[in-house]
Amino acid sequence: MLQLKAGVKKELLEISRTYRLIALILVFIGFGVLDPVIIRGVVFLLDLMNEVPELNMSQVQGLGLLGQSAGMSAFVGDCINTCLLVAFLLLMRTAGGEQKKRNCIIPITLGFDRECYIYAKFLVYPPLMMVLSAAGFYTAYGVSVILFPDDRIPFVNTLLPVLALMLFIAFQVSMLLGFGCATGKAGIWVAVLYGTTTLLNMALGMLGKNQYNPYALITHATRFEEVNAADYGVSAGIAVAVCFVMAVGAATLFKRKKLV
């Protein structure tokens, strides 16, 4: 217990003292502000073009319907891409990098429990990233409410999407921590996880089979009206289960790992 507390404190010091936290806040909040503004800008341009009669804009009329949900969706897209990549890169050190640099050798030879060492990471990073993604999400919501006053998504309709986003982020971060800590090779896993997210999501989407798996949460994060409850529930359940499996699996493997 004492060691778990010390471990959590160590991770909190690490993320706050090394400017990682500030960088993460800037990225998540930054996209939260930027994305709705960009969508609003696009809408503004389209409106301008529509006022020029020589241009035949009838095909793009549909785009004129871009509203708050488009602003929010843009943020979700950036959140699971750019923000997540930044987060991955900043977490490489804790997810295995410090094994390579051997910073953990002294505490571990002195008796720091290896499971505590791993669990502390899972107690800090997935929740922290969930909070950050929610903060970004509601920043985007707030900004888009101001920019699209006529087309407002009711607040209650944002609750399930934001939860889906948070769970997806936690799922991804747990995978990085799990695979990274178990193998000590964070860099490779950043590439693998980032690559598979993009590819798998695209492939599943094209096959029309993006349901009942954690990647379906991305869709749920941008769906503000009706929800497929069964799909949502199963996908969220799997994501949560994966987080736990990653934590326990990494702790078990790390326990038996030879560090040099």
Add this chain to the structure above:
Amino acid sequence: MLEICNLRKSYGGKTVLDGLSMTVQTGEIYGFLGENGAGKTTTMNIVTGLLAKDSGSITVDGKPEGDMETLSIGYLPESPEFFEYMTCREYFRYIAAACQYTGNIEKRTEEVIGLIGLTPSIDRKIKGFSRGMKQRVGIGCALYSGKDLILLDEPTSALDPQGRADVMEIIQRLKEMGKTVILSTHILSDVERVADRVGILHQGKLQLEGSIQELLRANASHVIGFEADGLTPALREEIAALPFAEKVEGKDSSCYVTIAGDWEAGSRGLFRFLADSGLTVHRYEESRPTLEQIYLKVVKTHAATQSWG
């Protein structure tokens, strides 16, 4: 305290430890010597449980081997890395949790930091520490829990003379506190100064082990040098014919006699001879053998008799 028996380890096809056996007694400082790549770090990593051995047995404090990490040996790795964003005090608090220190943590932390002489920097981040300061933090970690066996892998490498002297003083103090210290280093004069016993690791085995006095007496050549007026070639030959003289060198008025066998008897004999010969002796010095000579002798002998690899 620590007993290693027939330890073997190879990396791929490369044998590093080939039946290493060594014994470290409670309360002693053990100088663990060997050339670069001899396998000192490998041995220490195996003892601390960081590295798997191929075969052999390790007993710590009478307890048969098991999970080495639960024994909580104090270990200063070769190039220690810390969580540098922590201050010295914060890092030691983390170490306190690591070794499950049950006493007053704040008090112990300040005590240890005092012992390693970092009190003025106690609330500074480790990131800004010099190498010598970091090395001391590492030693502090090794002794924090009060465990009795402490392994130090090249604690003085890359330190300036002052830093080295400081570290050696801390090691001396550990001995006074009754700790058992295994000290791996290339600086033989340091070992000679603090160690009780030494072991020389070469070609995967311990080629020589014993107390420094014993080794010096048994292994080194002893040379007496003197300068005397009227030292004729005839006299030189007479000296060379003395039963204890192994070799006579030097020219003009200076002469170096290598003593074979019993050092004290030889020294007495030569002194008597000089007095009887009526020579005027200006300078007379006994050159004591050094650990370095023994070390080089071991390395050379075994390099000549076997090819390795």
